[in-house]
Amino acid sequence: MTTTREPAPVPAGTTSVAPAGTAAAPDTTSAPYTATAPDTATAAGSGGPAGTGDGRPGLLEVDGLTVRFQLRDAVVQAVTDLHLTVHPGELLAVVGESGCGKSVLAHALLGLLPGNATVTGQARLRPPTGEKHDLVGSSERHLARAVRGRVVGLVPQSPATALNPVRTGRRLLEETLRAHGRTRREAPAAAERVAADVGLDPADLDRHPHELSGGMAQRLATALALAPDPPLLLADEPTTGLDRPLVDHTLDLLRRRCDAGGAVLLITHDLAAARRIADTVAVMYASRIVERRPTGELFAAPAHPYTAGLLDALPERAFRPVPGHPPMLTDLPPGCAFAPRCDRATDVCRTPPAPFAGAPARVACHHPLTLGAP
């Protein structure tokens, strides 16, 4: 089975399907911008509820999620008015540079933020069977007993620090399975099955975490997240520090999970990873999602200038960094946070672009390059 996502054909009518490396050049894109901008503005301004864009209910619906950290002398705007929906069978990747707020998003969804965080907005989880959960505002007791692990599994960033060092892999798996309702008799066989699913040799299950290579530890951590069969899997930078074959293996595991009907929210700085397995990519910049598009479209014809800049930085494209520096989250400009680095910025960029909600293809920009989807 191949899981590489080819770029989707871009619909006729969008004229700016120049080679992606040149997509930032204003001359190739001014016409489609004029054509699509009013449409974008209307749709973005409508502000419908999240998840209704294509009529299907989402498994995870995040609506206006905002996270602030109070420091001694400043407020960190870590996540701002964020909307996203993940459907069963969908793999959504949130990409962005370090410090843009994407890991805070993951922690907010798990209720694992520190005490100085203020969370507003909504994040609802509607498993196909069983009760609905509010991820924002529920008690720690409810999150710990009914949500974390059970309905939201976490594939951690660093398996070496996430695994209990004094237990073998087998013990960790059996413990997890029993905590989620398997009997003492069922657990051993179930543990081996889960291990086999992620490509872990049963012989390696009797090792302690320090005896496992990085790749084996990552597979064990993934197996632990999958063991309770959670409808939503949250993967926070799951491939950092792994070499390419192990990266691909880990990504393919996540893809298989979606193909079997699960939903995955992948948080990563690795655009190649997102391209390989994601159905939809959301680009995060300075606490906001600035563009959310089907993967093939986004890579073929990015609409937000930041997305275009990020793609241009790839070594297989122009290998040219985005000029300037990301702003401090304690000191964000009132308008578009990318405007100071953007060569398309005008006076109107001093006002915030309309937030977007709901529908699958969106860009939050006053001067988008092109929008591939109708």
Add this chain to the structure above:
Amino acid sequence: MTSTALAAHEVAVSFGGRRVLDGVDLCVAPGETVGLRGPSGSGKSTLARVLALLHAPEAGHVTLDGHRVAGARHRLPAAVRTRVAILFQSPRAATDPRLGLADIIAEPLRATGTPEAQARARAAELADLVGLTPDLLARRPHAVSDGQLQRACLARALVHRPDYLLCDEATAMLDASTQAHLAAVVTDYQRQHAAGVLLITHDPALMARWATRVVDLPSAPRS
């Protein structure tokens, strides 16, 4: 061999009885970027550490412009050691959490007796070169992002104007824009100083874009 280069000759290294490198040769000449490729556990990082004069090989030796610098068990003069710099994958594991970024960058200069005013000026100059704004320089590692910390590590690596720079997955945990920027800084430095670069990366696109020559390290021999 007396040519101008950093070279490993028949280098062998074992860990816990397992041979990781077994008679490996590798040569990095001024101005070139040698890509080093190999499967997980094939000894890429170990070879980089041997070339960085951080790990003495059990057999074989390292030469710098034809002079033996590792293999013999003697302390190296700073004038030799500072000619080779290394940049690691994880800047958090490579920096002292108690130091501010300015001190992280200036520390190698202080260690070799550079006058304080000069060390500070040079640190500020390099911070600017790698794209760190002055307001970040007083911060300690926990208060900056991975990308900002790796920029500081690159500045630190270049502070003694090394002739050779070894990048061991140095951009693997960075976003595309930061990676492209750091690569540009290294390439500019390389052009100005005719420095040789060893590039270890698992990203085929980065390898194809950056390396002028690629060397494959076979899987480690088991013994």
